[in-house]
Amino acid sequence: MASRNDSPPTIEEADGEVVTADEVDWAVETDVLVGGGGGTGLVAGLAAAENEALTVTILEKSGSFGGNTSLSTGMIPAAGTKLQQAAGIEEAPEDMARDILEKNGYAADEERVHHLCRESAPLIHWLVDDWGIDLHLVNDFKYPKHSEFRMHAPPGRNGDNLVSQLVDRAEATENVELLTDAPLRKLVTDDDAVVGAVTGKRHTEAVAARAVVLATDGFAGNRRMVANHCEEIADALYFGSDGNTGDGIRWGAQLGGELSCMDAYQAHATVAHQTGSLSTYAVVMNGGILVNEAGRRFGDETKGYSAFAVDVLEQPEGLGYELFDADIFDRLEGEFDDFDEAAALGAYASADDVATLAEELGCDPAEATAAVERYNQAVEADEPDEVGRTDGRSTLEAPFYGAKITGALFHTQGGLSVDEHARVVRTDGSVVENLYAGGGAAAGISGHGPGGYLSGNGLTTALGYGRLAGEHVAETL
Template sequence: MAEPEFGEQTIDDSVPKVRDAADVTVDVETDVLIAGGGGTGLVAALAAADRTDGMVTVLEKSHRLGGNTSLSTGMIPAAGTRFQREAGINETPADMARDILEKNDYEADEAMVEHLCTESTNLIHWLVDDWDITLQFVDDFTYPQHSTYRMHAPDGRNGENLIEELGERIEATDNIELLLHTPVRQLVADGDTVVGAVAGETHEEVIGAQKVILATDGFAGNRRMVERHCGQISDALYFGSDGNTGDGIRWGAALDAELACMDSYQGHATVVQGTGALSTYAVIMNGGFLVNEAGNRFGNEAKGYSALAIDVVEQADSVAYEIFDERIFEKLEGEFDDFDEAVELGSYLSAPDIETLATELGCDPAATADALESYNDAIRDGKPDSVGRSDGRSVLEPPFYGATVTGSLFHTQGGLVVDEHGRVRKSEGGVVENLYAGGGTAVGVSGHGAGGYLSGNGLTTALGLGRLAGVHAASSIDD
């Protein structure tokens, strides 16, 4: 049998993941080596550069920075920030932690959730004050099951803008070296201690490093790993970064790292079929709803876009129909880059009445009209509607808008277990010396499956663990 391609391996494959230091010759050295140039890697690099004059090297295997962060809204949840206080919101990290834990039924590591929520305050202030990153407080809507406003967003509420600014700061920092088209292939270890990596696209080099941070994201782009660990969503559309091939998780596992929640992932319920654009969930949380081909409601949209993704996938042809009105359209236009892009791509249809819209979309006109009437009546009566939804609703009035959407897989949430500094923990106790992980490479804070994902959990671990790992790695370098 041929060896699996790079990126299509599973944890159990025999393809070498770690090289013995005695069997290689170091070609070049750095102080902190970061594998991955997404949100985790870029934040880790800036945090490390804050703490050392030594060289920090970021290796990104693709032709551009970003990873999953660039595909997100870039909105970072944080509790206790001055931006909240300026908006009259007095929230503590414990409040944010409670929302996260209640969403995942307390399946996540409570201590880590609390730690990252506390770190979220420092993260936001550090990004804005120390690195002049543009973040604006979002106080015009909340995602499902967030008890208050706590999102801090880049321009356009678009992760690409956040990545662009982080990349600019990286380029302007003298002791950070950034290399694109340079995939890390294997780790190099001296016994149980990581001492570098083998990297390169066409010509491999051995890079010696005092500390290595894995920021290679999760495994949602690796079909074999998804089928093995997240079979429920394996047939859905993949809407994540091409780099999510599980590399860092496999390397860590080869060093006896502890793994957790490998069945956890973030799905999304409203990717537009045909155009491939993301219809921001703000459409739903401002009052939109979904029906299936028969024109019937089928899931409580307020449980969140991740949990609802499975409900959409289970409908005929794995599609649903998003229904909203002109008020919502006009409110979101110009506020979300994702929404504007979807509009430009022709994702939305409009019609003067619900029956005409349903006919154009392809769902049953009479049943869709009944669903709309029932939805509006429940709001006017102040009661939960037919699917039990009571949050984020508004009476919808003509003219109406709609889109055909499908459920998708964004990124996985299971991975390497890390400590409070982002150091990779071993399955039998202790840590893998000199090895750190964050973002999708590390286990997230969403518990198991798709239902525990609270909006923003991905960036909580990506940027939070990135900063913690960068600070600790640089601070513990041998002089």
Template sequence: MATPELGERTLEDPTPEVVDVADVTIDVETDVLIAGGGGTGLVAALAAADRTDGTITVLEKSHRLGGNTSLSTGMVPAAGTRFQREVGIEEEPADMARDILEKNDHEADEAMVEHLCTESKNLIHWLVDDWDITLNLVDDFKYPKHSAYRMHAPAGRNGENLIEELSERIEATETIELLKHTPVTKLVADGDAVVGAVAGETHEEVIGAEKVILATDGFAGNRQMVERHCGQIAEALYFGSDGNTGDGIRWGAALDAELACMDSYQGHATVVQGTGALSTYAIIMNGGFLVNENGRRFGNEAKGYSALALDVVEQSGSVAYEIFDERIFEKLEGEFDDFDEAVDLGSYRSAPDIEMLAEKLGCDPKTTADALESYNDAIRSDEPDDVGRVDGRTILEPPFYGATVTGSLFHTQGGLVVDEHGRVRKTDGDVVDNLYAGGGSAVGISGHGSGGYLSGNGLTTALGLGRLAGLHAASTLEDGR
């Protein structure tokens, strides 16, 4: 029987994910092996380089680095940073943890949420001070359910810029070797301990390693796994990285690792139909709203872009119409690379009045005008609007702008259970020796489904666990290098 491609494998697939060290010959050795060159893997490599002079090897199966981090805004939430204090924000990690847990109805592991929130300021200060990474506090808007300004953004509020700086630091660090086009295909184990991996695109090599960090992201790009675990969003547009095929999760499961929240995912409600550009949710949180083709509001946009994604998918044609005005357009222009790219691609239409805009977009003009009037009236009277929204609103005035958008699947949030150091836990509560995971390979902090995702949760676990795993893996190398 033919071996299924990585992107088609499921947890139930019989294809071996782990080979015994007695059945292979080690071709080359390294100290810390990192599978995946996205945000998790690059941060893990830099953290490991802080603690060892040994060799750190990063293997990326794609031709480019970044994974889902490069597709995101690159905004990293953190509580208690000096950047917050400089503008008068006094926030404790407990405040950030409270927001996360309230968003997911306390379905996430509370201890892990608190741990990552406590470590969040250390992550930001370490990136900026030790590695000269550009991160600036975003204090001009808040994402839904954030009680304070805590997003720290790279240049252009674009994850590609964050990845570019991380990769430059990687290339300048002599102890780190980085290989692209080199997918890890299996882990190598000696009993219950991981001792390396099999990797290679056209010619496989067996790489021995004292520590292995799984940074291969989630399984949103694996249609079979999505249908099995996140069926409600399976038919939506996929907007994530091609490398999200669930590799690390399957490898860990083959070693009896515990899995959690496999039905959890991050969706996005405003991907522009036709151009495929991401219409930043800052449009919504600065006062924009959505209607369906009948011109009617259908969901509270303030619950967040992930929770709203499914509402959009459930509309006729799986589309909605984003309505905003010139004030918002001018405010965001030049602030978000995503927005500027969407503008350059012709994603937005404009008109001097709402009826003309609706006609251009394809939604009912009269009902859309009624929705706008009702929305503005609710703001003037300081009352919840037709969908119960009270946050992030502003009166919209002509001229108006809009786009036709669809709901999408960005990345999954379920995966391997890890401890406070990022070590993979087994179903019996012990750890898999020498094995770590972060980012989409590890279970997130969003609970179940899509509604528990709070903006920034993805990078909180990707970069947070990446740093913790890299530090611990390097500091516990057998020979102390």
């Protein structure tokens, strides 16, 4: 788990992070400068590079590429893809948009949601057909509130495997340059248009560019920005990239960029407490349940792993206890790298009965046993259980497995408003010339707070806006 950096400024303290061209001496130039080497930046770079007349430079702040995309499952939601059709699934973009908007109570920008959903199948086809990215349709389980199988995953259902493929393609593309340990420091403007950036870790230099893409992610790694905008999760464990310090959001705001849904974030309800590893929510969606220290259920787990994280953190010591069985264990083993890693680290205990398992984990044995019995009875009767859950259920039978878990902050979902081409939009409705944003630097599609997050929303805006930005740059420069 990453540490959260206390030193980066807040939006209100960000004076001097945008400078004018007459304040710098240009050291080098490129056509397209991409700040950030996660999913957004890599996809934006590949899309822009399809115009072979352009030079594309991708600068990553840390020592390796990936950002939050590498920490995710790498599952990309899309509606109307050839992979779905091959599996006999007919789904329209409107169906995906409806699920997203219903989850956030129609609090997100509906036009942007529909646009990204319409672009989701072309995104998958472009990745698979044009760039040879290995993706498969996940059709063995659905995340909460997904009405159809629409997740397209890399091998191991691991974002690091997706990133490695994108990096390989970028490295093999002649007009793309990739650099690590090269953070953007400041944006450079001329007459309100962005014309480059100052970059460098120990020694800085000014890079002139005809377009700049902010792929710097959100602000979950900036403790004070989190406290200012997402106070309820500010003290939780942080399970994200150290580079997520809100840089691009601050710079865009200084240029008059509109900020939207800054209180939105994605949390996760099942991070293994002892090992700090992620227990994939597929455990829950295949039938697992959560109890608290008293051995009692405390809510419908299928409200979503982001929203339910707050429920976990409200329990004594901020802990929950995940209970499932060998059938679920066997189903997930070898399918999710996250699950296999958690198992290898010793996150899961097992026992022949719930009471023994609960005692080992540290929750009340008698109450936990009763909770499992009531859950099984509800499943067998095909009735809502004691917390109202009806989805993703199966009776739990010996031998049993479990883990002590806690909630954690993964990434923020608020940021700069962008248009249909991922260009940064000012509060007056104009665009900041030559400036694009995607992923965590852009306003997401999850509405407000943690409850509007639908699984896959993060990569929808990361890869979706990345491709839209790169395409627009390739067509207009």
